[in-house]
Structures are given as C-alpha cells and as structure tokens.
Amino acid sequence: MTLKETVSAKLSETRAVSPVIGVILMVAITVILAAVIGTFVMGLGNNVSKNAQAGVSFDQVNDTQVDVQLTSLGNVQDAANFSIKSSGCGDDGSPFTEVGDVASVTGCNGSGDKITVVAEINGNENVVATYELN
Incomplete structure (x- = not known):
C-alpha cells in the first residue's frame, strides 16, 4: 500500500x-x-407561585416588647396583607396600612419568643421575617 x-x-x-x-x-x-x-x-x-419579599425591621424595646416597621412592600401589593404573629400568643392582627407603619408587639414570655411577620399572597401565607426576643 x-x-x-x-x-x-x-x-x-x-x-x-x-x-x-x-x-x-x-x-x-x-x-x-x-x-x-x-x-x-x-x-x-x-x-409558578412567588414567595413574599418585603422589607421589615425589628427594634426590641424591652424584654417582651418589639417595634416592627414595614420598610417596603416588595412583591406584595397592599400593606394590609401583612400580619404579625408572636409565638404562643396568637395573632396580633394586621397593623400595617402603608409603608413606614410601626407596630408594637408584646411577646408572652420574653426571651425566646418569636415574632413573625406574615404576608398573604393569593390566599397563601408566606413568612417574610422572624425575630427572636433576647
């Protein structure tokens, strides 16, 4: 070859x-x-469902009280869709009417209590932020 x-x-x-x-x-x-x-x-x-995204700030005033401020709505349309819950104490209602509102929340036992901000989108509850008392 x-x-x-x-x-x-x-x-x-x-x-x-x-x-x-x-x-x-x-x-x-x-x-x-x-x-x-x-x-x-x-x-x-x-x-596809979306999780709620919003701005929330926490300021602990004393052993059992926390001031919660709504700083932005994110993808939630109305501030009234937010509610605050404290662990073991039940629902503290819907204190927000607009961005910038501050709500005072009192925990049950002080240290270890959790304050949770919940937003409702299309009938679904989404946890936006959680704060544990010191």
Whole structure:
C-alpha cells in the first residue's frame, strides 16, 4: 500500500464523522428551541407561585416588647396583607396600612419568643421575617 493510498483511506474514514456530529447538534438545538418556545406559548411559567419579599425591621424595646416597621412592600401589593404573629400568643392582627407603619408587639414570655411577620399572597401565607426576643 502506497503512502497516497494510506492517506486516502484515513481521510475517507474520518469524513463521515463530521456530518453525523453536525446533524446531532442541529437536532439537539431544534429540540431545545422547541421546548423554550412551547413553554412561552403555553404560559407554563405563569403558574409558578412567588414567595413574599418585603422589607421589615425589628427594634426590641424591652424584654417582651418589639417595634416592627414595614420598610417596603416588595412583591406584595397592599400593606394590609401583612400580619404579625408572636409565638404562643396568637395573632396580633394586621397593623400595617402603608409603608413606614410601626407596630408594637408584646411577646408572652420574653426571651425566646418569636415574632413573625406574615404576608398573604393569593390566599397563601408566606413568612417574610422572624425575630427572636433576647
């Protein structure tokens, strides 16, 4: 076998690999694009629930009292959707009417009590922030 025949044989063996890889890549790209476009067209991304995000600050006044301030609404539409709960003491209601409101909350036992700010979005309660009394 001459050098020319050897080189020709090697080249003819590797020529088929490149088109096969190209076809596989094109099919993969087409499938991925179809999935992305199908998701947008069918609106599957709209059904994902969002957690509440809002700004809340805590200022402990004494052993059992904490001032809670609503600093921003985040993705919650209305300040009235926020409520404050203290562990073991029940619901302290919905004291916020707008951003900047401050509500004083009293814990039951002092140290170890948890004050939780909860937001309601589409009927679901989401914990926004929690503070433990010192």
